[in-house]
Amino acid sequence: MPPVVLTLRRLPNPRLTGLGAGLFAAATMFLIGCLDELLFDGEPLVYGVLFLPVSALTALWVRSADLVTAPISVPIAFALGTLPISGGTGSFGGQTMAVVTALAVQAGWLYGGTLVAGVIASVRKVRQMGRRRRARDLATRGGGAKAGTKTKAMTKTTKTGAKVGSGGTVVRRG
Numbered sequence: 619m620p621p622v623v624l625t626l627r628r629l630p631n632p633r634l635t636g637l638g639a640g641l642f643a644a645a646t647m648f649l650i651g652c653l654d655e656l657l658f659d660g661e662p663l664v665y666g667v668l669f670l671p672v673s674a675l676t677a678l679w680v681r682s683a684d685l686v687t688a689p690i691s692v693p694i695a696f697a698l699g700t701l702p703i704s705g706g707t708g709s710f711g712g713q714t715m716a717v718v719t720a721l722a723v724q725a726g727w728l729y730g731g732t733l734v735a736g737v738i739a740s741v742r743k744v745r746q747m748g749r750r751r752r753a754r755d756l757a758t759r760g761g762g763a764k765a766g767t768k769t770k771a772m773t774k775t776t777k778t779g780a781k782v783g784s785g786g787t788v789v790r791r792g
Contacts, residue, residue, distance in 0.1 A: 647699030666727030
């Protein structure tokens with residue numbers, strides 16, 4: 619295998635709930651915002667570039683049942699992370715206006731990260747649906763049962779004595 623694939627497989631692969639993924643993204647983006655303010659004086663480019671991998675990790679680490687939450691929680695985390703770098707005044711109104719302005723100015727990064735999370739979540743959902751469909755098809759064809767075992771749930775006997783499978787195909791006559 620290529621070294622990149624081997625490196626990616628060594629990374630942690632947690633499965634977070636929807637709330638856990640949202641908290642991960644929010645806490646990470648707030649920490650990145652604080653570090654950006656401390657080290658780079660609130661440089662929007664640094665914050666935006668670091669938002670993209672956080673979006674990807676959030677969509678990759680959320681569990682399959684909660685995939686829809688990834689593209690929803692990522693923009694909320696972005697907004698929370700702009701609090702330290704927005705540069706508003708001490709009052710609530712001044713800070714709110716600074717955050718709204720920062721969100722408007724950095725909308726490209728916000729849309730880009732949301733798109734990354736949405737695409738990853740969509741691809742994961744499509745793959746999950748394909749796996750479920752294959753498993754269902756195997757079960758209806760009889761591939762799920764061991765060879766030589768009878769399953770009453772999969773076949774029924776008609777008046778003529780023919781065994782009919784769940785798909786309507788004749789399995790065995792008389």
